[in-house]
Amino acid sequence: MVKITDVARHAGVSPSTVSYALSGKRPISEETRRRVHEAIHELGYRPHAGARALASSRSNVLALVIPLRAGIHIPVVMQFAVSVVTTARRYDHDVLLLTQEEGEEGLRRVADTALVDALILMDVQLHDPRLPLLRTLERPSVMIGFPASSEGLTCIDLDFKAAGERCVEHLAGLGHRVVALVGSPPEVYVRQTAFAQRVVQGFTAAADRNGLSSTVHPCEATPGSARAVAERLLREQPALTGVVVHNEPLLEPLIDAFEQLGLRVPGDLSVTAICPDELAESVRVPVTSVALPSAEIGTRAVELLIRKLGGGSTVPEKTLLPPRLTARASTGPRAAP
Amino acid sequence: MVKITDVARHAGVSPSTVSYALSGKRPISEETRRRVHEAIHELGYRPHAGARALASSRSNVLALVIPLRAGIHIPVVMQFAVSVVTTARRYDHDVLLLTQEEGEEGLRRVADTALVDALILMDVQLHDPRLPLLRTLERPSVMIGFPASSEGLTCIDLDFKAAGERCVEHLAGLGHRVVALVGSPPEVYVRQTAFAQRVVQGFTAAADRNGLSSTVHPCEATPGSARAVAERLLREQPALTGVVVHNEPLLEPLIDAFEQLGLRVPGDLSVTAICPDELAESVRVPVTSVALPSAEIGTRAVELLIRKLGGGSTVPEKTLLPPRLTARASTGPRAAP
DNA sequence: CTGAAAGCGCTAACAG
DNA sequence: CTGTTAGCGCTTTCAG
Numbered sequence: 001m002v003k004i005t006d007v008a009r010h011a012g013v014s015p016s017t018v019s020y021a022l023s024g025k026r027p028i029s030e031e032t033r034r035r036v037h038e039a040i041h042e043l044g045y046r047p048h049a050g051a052r053a054l055a056s057s058r059s060n061v062l063a064l065v066i067p068l069r070a071g072i073h074i075p076v077v078m079q080f081a082v083s084v085v086t087t088a089r090r091y092d093h094d095v096l097l098l099t100q101e102e103g104e105e106g107l108r109r110v111a112d113t114a115l116v117d118a119l120i121l122m123d124v125q126l127h128d129p130r131l132p133l134l135r136t137l138e139r140p141s142v143m144i145g146f147p148a149s150s151e152g153l154t155c156i157d158l159d160f161k162a163a164g165e166r167c168v169e170h171l172a173g174l175g176h177r178v179v180a181l182v183g184s185p186p187e188v189y190v191r192q193t194a195f196a197q198r199v200v201q202g203f204t205a206a207a208d209r210n211g212l213s214s215t216v217h218p219c220e221a222t223p224g225s226a227r228a229v230a231e232r233l234l235r236e237q238p239a240l241t242g243v244v245v246h247n248e249p250l251l252e253p254l255i256d257a258f259e260q261l262g263l264r265v266p267g268d269l270s271v272t273a274i275c276p277d278e279l280a281e282s283v284r285v286p287v288t289s290v291a292l293p294s295a296e297i298g299t300r301a302v303e304l305l306i307r308k309l310g311g312g313s314t315v316p317e318k319t320l321l322p323p324r325l326t327a328r329a330s331t332g333p334r335a336a337p
Numbered sequence: 338m339v340k341i342t343d344v345a346r347h348a349g350v351s352p353s354t355v356s357y358a359l360s361g362k363r364p365i366s367e368e369t370r371r372r373v374h375e376a377i378h379e380l381g382y383r384p385h386a387g388a389r390a391l392a393s394s395r396s397n398v399l400a401l402v403i404p405l406r407a408g409i410h411i412p413v414v415m416q417f418a419v420s421v422v423t424t425a426r427r428y429d430h431d432v433l434l435l436t437q438e439e440g441e442e443g444l445r446r447v448a449d450t451a452l453v454d455a456l457i458l459m460d461v462q463l464h465d466p467r468l469p470l471l472r473t474l475e476r477p478s479v480m481i482g483f484p485a486s487s488e489g490l491t492c493i494d495l496d497f498k499a500a501g502e503r504c505v506e507h508l509a510g511l512g513h514r515v516v517a518l519v520g521s522p523p524e525v526y527v528r529q530t531a532f533a534q535r536v537v538q539g540f541t542a543a544a545d546r547n548g549l550s551s552t553v554h555p556c557e558a559t560p561g562s563a564r565a566v567a568e569r570l571l572r573e574q575p576a577l578t579g580v581v582v583h584n585e586p587l588l589e590p591l592i593d594a595f596e597q598l599g600l601r602v603p604g605d606l607s608v609t610a611i612c613p614d615e616l617a618e619s620v621r622v623p624v625t626s627v628a629l630p631s632a633e634i635g636t637r638a639v640e641l642l643i644r645k646l647g648g649g650s651t652v653p654e655k656t657l658l659p660p661r662l663t664a665r666a667s668t669g670p671r672a673a674p
Numbered sequence: 675c676t677g678a679a680a681g682c683g684c685t686a687a688c689a690g
Numbered sequence: 691c692t693g694t695t696a697g698c699g700c701t702t703t704c705a706g
Contacts, residue, residue, distance in 0.1 A: 003683055014693045019685060026686095029691060046449035050390030051683035054698045059387060061452075064434070068419060075411045082405060085436050094452065097401070097434045099422050112383035115398075115431065223621055284560055340699055351677045356701055366675060388699035391682045677706080682699105689694080 002043045011039035022047065053114065062088050062305060063116040065098045065107070067123035072188075073248040076276060076294050077122065080144070083298030084120060091306045093117075104133050111139045118305045120144070124155070126194050140308035142301045146194045150317055154308065156301055159320035160195045160274070163290040164202025166323040167244040167272045170288065172210040175334035176242035176270060179207055179214050180233055182254060183246050186218045199246050199274060212242075219247055226253035230261055241334050245273040245287075252283050255330070266332035277326065286328040293321060339380045348376035359384070390451065399425050399642060400453040402435045402444070404460035409525075410585040413613060413631050414459065417481070420635030421457060428643045430454075441470050448476045455642045457481070461492070463531050477645035479638045483531045487654055491645065493638055496657035497532045497611070500627040501539025503660045504581040504609045507625065509547040512671035513579035513607060516544055516551050517570055519591060520583050523555045536583050536611060549579075556584055563590035567598055578671050582610040582624075589620050592667070603669035614663065623665035630658060 008015040013032055020026045021036040028036075039045070053059040064084050066077055085095045096116055098106050100123065107130060110116045117139060121130065124145035134141050135152050143155045164181070171179055181203045183189070184196045200216055207214035215237065219229050233240055243258075245251050251273050255265055263269045265285050273280055273289040280289035304315050345352040350369055357363045358373040365373075376382070390396040401421050403414055422432045433453055435443050437460065444467060447453045454476060458467065461482035471478050472489050480492045501518070508516055518540045520526070521533045537553055544551035552574065556566050570577055580595075582588050588610050592602055600606045602622050610617055610626040617626035641652050 001683090004685095005683080015683090016685075016694080017692060020692090023685085027691065032692080044449075046446070048391065048683050049450040049452040050387045050396060051698090052685080053387030054385065054391050054700085055683075055685040057685095057698075061433070066419075074415050078411050078415050081434065082403075082436055085434050086438070089439065094447070095434045096398070097418065097422050097432045099419055101423070102426065109383070110431070112381075113386040115386040222619065282559065338699090341701095342699085352700080353678080353702075354676060357676090360701085362702085364675060369676080385699050388682090389701080391684085392699075392701040394682075394701095675706105678704090680701105680703080682701085685696105685698085687694105687696085690692085 001048075002045045004045070004047065007036065007039045007043055007045045010043060011035045057114065059114060059117055060092060061094045061096050061116045062302065063096045063098055063107070063110050063119040065100060065102075065119065065121045067100045069100065069123070069187075072123065073275075075279075076248070076292060079276070080122065080294040080298045083295040084302055087299045087302040091302065093302075093306070104130050107133060107137070111137050118142075118309055120301050120305065124194060126197070140305060142304045142308075144297060144301060146198075146318070148194075152317075154304055154315055154317055154319075156297060156304065156319040157195060157321070158290075158292060158297065159322055160198035161202035161205075162320070163274050163323035164199040164204075164244070164246075165206035166202075166290055166325050167274065168203055168206035168210065168212065168214075168242075170272060170325055170327070170331065171242035171244070171270055172206070172212060174242075174270060174331060177212055177334070178237055178239040179203075179212050179242035179244065180237065180240055181214070181216045181244045181246065182229055182233075182250065183216060183218045185220050185247070189218055196246070203244060213237075213239075219250060221247060221249040223253040226250050227257045227260075230254060230257035234261060234263070241268070242270045242331075243272070245271060245275070248275050248279055251275060251279060251287065255283060255285060255287075266330050268335065270331040270334075272325075272331055274323075280326070280328060283330075285330050288326065288328045288331040290323040290325045293324075296321065338385075339382050341382070341384065344373065344376045344380055344382045347380060348372045394451065396451060396454055397429060398431045398433050398453045399639070400433045400435055400444070400447050400456040402437060402439075402456065402458045404437045406437065406460070406524075409460065410612075412616075413585070413629060416613070417459065417631040417635045420632040421639055424636045424639040428639065430639075430643070441467055444470060444474070448474050455479075455646055457638050457642065461531065463534070477642060479641045479645075481634060481638060483535075483655070485531075489654075491641055491652055491654055491656075493634060493641065493656040494532060494658070495627075495629060495634065496659055497535035498539035498542075499657070500611050500660035501536040501541075501581070501583075502543035503539075503627055503662050504611065505540055505543035505547065505549065505551075505579075507609060507662055507664070507668065508579035508581070508607060509543070509549060511579075511607060511668060514549055514671070515574055515576040516540075516549050516579035516581065517574065517577055518551070518553045518581045518583065519566055519570075519587065520553060520555045522557050522584070526555055533583070540581060550574075550576075556587060558584060558586040560590040563587050564594045564597075567591060567594035571598060571600070578606055579668075580606060580608045582608060582612070585612050585616055588612060588616065588624065592620060592622060592624075603667050605672065607668035607671075609662075609668055611660075617663070617665060620667075622667050625663065625665045625668040627660040627662045630661075633658065 119141040122144045124143045126148045280287040456478040459481045461480045463485045617624040
């Protein structure tokens with residue numbers, strides 16, 4: 001293995017000069033800089049990650065904790081992970097993958113052994129058991145999603161409340177008077193995942209504000225249940241003309257179910273969703289939607305962490321990304337009664 | 338930060354004894370073992386990962402390289418990643434996540450800096466450009482999938498050729514005489530990803546052997562193209578009664594398309610697939626399928642690596658998991674003509 | 675069965 | 691602008 005002293009000798013300088021030439025932490029003359037890099041190149045030198053971490057107390061690794069549980073749309077998690085890795089690399093960091101399953105002990109382990117410098121957590125719950133730990137951990141973290149109290153923590157997410165509102169306003173603007181929200185599976189609400197509840201809040205508030213009548217329907221992510229909710233909605237709310245879907249796997253089956261029940265989209269029924277743009281675009285009837293910008297959230301989360309690691313600047317505790325609605329073929333004006 | 342010398346002092350032993358008590362690399366009397374663990378517990382000691390890696394030349398981290406490209410079913414990748422992480426933890430290892438995008442330079446980087454001890458690669462192509470690198474790298478690796486020549490490497494995957502055969506044999510056994518394979522998107526074949534081609538080989542060979550007439554149809558993973566292939570198949574092969582699908586996102590839309598064209602499944606048409614069991618079970622008509630055992634492959638891949646890291650035993654270069662077909666509602670005997 | 679002590683390869687004062 | 695040197699915290703000979 002070629003080490004820093006080899007490079008130093010080869011370039012005719014001291015080891016520290018090589019180190020500084022690499023880190024840029026002190027000025028190096030152009031001439032020696034060139035010689036050092038030449039030597040590095042010729043010898044194929046790679047600094048030993050462990051030695052570096054030991055000497056600098058920085059591993060340049062971020063931990064990413066991904067959820068496993070039911071009711072979470074896998075492609076969103078994956079896209080998020082990819083964007084975290086890609087962005088981390090831009091800042092010369094790597095990403096260690098942890099599963100939620102490891103729990104608090106897992107977080108403590110990677111933090112306390114200095115395996116990682118900082119942590120990113122997904123799928124945060126309103127009263128997430130990891131919150132107290134994160135506050136005492138000596139390493140910075142960023143959470144995707146908002147717990148009940150985010151004091152002293154850094155959180156980022158789509159503004160789901162505003163997203164729910166935005167969908168309703170879009171429908172209200174088109175003249176719809178009776179709307180329904182088809183939401184995430186019941187277990188997502190039961191375990192008090194913040195984002196699902198916030199959509200409901202926004203949806204309901206905006207409906208009330210606009211004088212619309214509204215109902216909320218948590219729903220399993222199976223094709224069978226799509227048919228079931230569709231039937232139930234038509235039966236219980238015959239005047240329904242606007243639906244907001246916050247349940248990725250159900251989007252397509254639900255539209256199918258409505259059409260099989262004789263409702264044209266958007267002729268008889270307007271449908272909007274909160275989901276990744278790719279999903280909204282890939283449905284047979286492209287769906288008007290508020291984008292779930294997983295990639296952007298991942299990028300921003302890493303950037304927040306890097307800034308926290310930098311030390312100087314302080315970062316905002318809460319970052320809420322404003323909803324961006326794209327009108328597509330699935331919504332239209334309410335048909336004359 | 339509490340370090341090994343603190344623990345040693347607290348327990349009244351030397352640092353090396355603490356180290357050995359932790360690693361078990363030499364006999365420790367029951368009494369001192371107890372005292373050491375007590376001290377560790379009381380002080381909340383965690384060995385510093387970097388220091389450990391430096392002193393032992395082992396980081397206890399595995400690299401996992403995941404694909405990004407089109408034509409790959411995301412949930413399979415995700416399930417695979419989770420199973421790798423879970424299994425790695427069982428052997429006291431962590432997992433560093435890399436994207437294919439980083440390319441050979443990325444592999445070289447994490448290997449040469451000793452950030453990781455070993456590598457797992459997914460989405461291997463027939464003539465994968467990373468092969469020569471892997472052979473020269475001083476660290477062990479395992480590939481998911483088989484390149485054209487796997488000499489000197491360790492590969493594992495579902496036996497896709499046998500899987501293709503198994504599907505055909507199942508259909509042949511039910512009396513079907515004309516079968517078609519609806520395959521992965523064309524780009525998957527173009528870039529010579531091994532597994533897609535092997536399915537075709539097995540499918541065709543088994544059809545020939547059984548005297549069935551067969552055709553192969555690479556297919557985009559969009560709902561629109563499902564309809565298109567379905568129509569084309571019926572037009573060009575009116576006698577068709579058996580279909581093998583090797584394209585996850587297309588499975589459900591394709592069955593829908595057939596039924597919309599007036600064919601009952603399995604009454605008029607038997608459908609089998611090569612896909613994850615969860616997918617096969619979740620379709621409206623549960624599909625007879627050969628399982629794509631991502632979790633098992635992930636587990637086995639890690640176990641192979643751990644054995645290679647252990648040094649002693651040598652591991653097989655090729656591990657082909659035999660196909661396991663589960664009969665479900667989508668296949669039945671050929672209707673009397 | 676246990677201790678002492680020599681590094682592992684790099685960074686960051688400190689000194690010039 | 692550059693060199694010298696003292697660790698970073700742990701593992702592992704070597705010695706007993």
